[in-house]
Amino acid sequence: MIYVTKKMEFSASHRVYNPNLSDEMNAQIFxxxxxxxxxxxxxxxxxxVVGDVNPSTGYVIDLKELKNIIQKEVIDILDHAxxxxxVEGLKNIIxxxxxxxxxxxxxxxNKIPNASLYKIKIxxxxxxSIEYFG
Numbered sequence: 353m354i355y356v357t358k359k360m361e362f363s364a365s366h367r368v369y370n371p372n373l374s375d376e377m378n379a380q381i382f383x384x385x386x387x388x389x390x391x392x393x394x395x396x397x398x399x400x401v402v403g404d405v406n407p408s409t410g411y412v413i414d415l416k417e418l419k420n421i422i423q424k425e426v427i428d429i430l431d432h433a434x435x436x437x438x439v440e441g442l443k444n445i446i447x448x449x450x451x452x453x454x455x456x457x458x459x460x461x462n463k464i465p466n467a468s469l470y471k472i473k474i475x476x477x478x479x480x481s482i483e484y485f486g
Contacts (some may be wrong), residue, residue: 356469357400358418362427365392366435366447390434396475397426397447399460401465404479425459449474453484461486 368385369378370411378386398444399422403412433439435447441458453472461469475481 353402354405354412354413355400356412356435357398357401357471358415358420358422359396359398360422360427361394361396363392363394364430364433364435365390367391368446370446377450380391390436393476395430395452396473396481397422397456398441398471398475399456399469400401400471400473401464401467402470406466413464418464421460421463424464426456448481449476449482450484453482457486459485 366477367383367387368388370381375386376386379440391477401413403417405412429439430452435442435452437443438449439455441450441455453474455473456467456474459474469486472484472486474484475482
């Protein structure tokens with residue numbers, strides 16, 4: 353099995369808070385991420401797929417094809433969006449990076465031809481990232 357990873361970037365804003373809690377509780381749990389006006393990140397998304405090398409092409413998947421799938425299915429939806437309000441599948445979910453990874457996984461899990469989705473990695477800064485393996 354070969355693992356193939358495509359790294360892409362998008363910018364988005366969000367407010368990390370639970371609407372069922374008071375402003376004080378949200379501030380205590382989520383700190384400045386619960387700012388009423390939200391905040392933004394330049395996210396890095398890494399999508400890793402796994403599969404066998406096709407002997408006819410030498411590829412598991414053509415990286416340009418993988419890039420086009422991620423662009424159409426994920427980046428075009430998330431880039432320059434407010435994750436709390438602009439993205440239908442995230443409207444009733446606390447838009448943490450963890451929940452964002454699950455959201456992206458669910459979008460891509462059946463869209464990768466001749467390979468299986470292996471991992472979603474989201475970095476919201478150079479020092480903070482999460483990984484989701486479905």
